Amino acid sequence: MHVKMLGCGDAYDAQKTNSSLLISEGDFKLLIDCGPTVPQALFAYGMKADDISCIYISHCHPDHCLGLTTLLNYMKSFKRSKPLTICRQASQHQALYRLMEFAYWPEKDLGFDLYWQDSEELTEFGPWRAETTPSNHSVPNRSLQLKSDSEVLFYSGDGLLSPKGEELAAQADLAFIECEYMTAANGHGSWADVKGLQRKAGSRWVLYHIDDASRPAVAEAIKEYPEFSLGEDGREFELTGVKA
């Protein structure tokens, strides 16, 4: 499993790309979240119209989905031929459907097949087993765990982890955790909440979606914890577990 952090920024970051991961295994490429600044990062890495196999949208806040219009429009313009699957919460379909329609307006369709999948029902994603669970956020968000035979990845999306989310994160070899603030805040991750979470021995925990004003303090706080690091735009991770 290869992971590229396209962006680590929150909704209004002046410099950083909106939070997003590109996860690959062989030819299968999963894009997690697609805020308005994410397509530009994908273009900068030379992405082709057929490269992405699936898109997972954790929730419908603009910084996690508004880039969908540009990305789908790019796929249409550069004549994508493969079908595409977008995984999202059933209750948020209407909002995303509008973004898709805008991608081909005033024409009639995208020119390739698009499938919608309910993240509530997700059990597998390409080569991985998958599980999702809600977090506590102002718009319903679902955290995602991906599991291969030997590796487990967790992506929180936005919000405070639910007990189930904490359980899924505790199994992870590589966990991406939203950490907007230093001190506990309703509806967002914070260092105060994250530092006490159960963690698998040898796991790596990457904090992302950090408020600009809180970032220096979070950077300072994690120094005592070697398993924690800060997300950075363009940072890459290789997960090469030994088969159990």
Ligand SMILES: [Zn+2]
């Ligand atoms: Zn966000």
Ligand SMILES: [Zn+2]
């Ligand atoms: Zn959000």
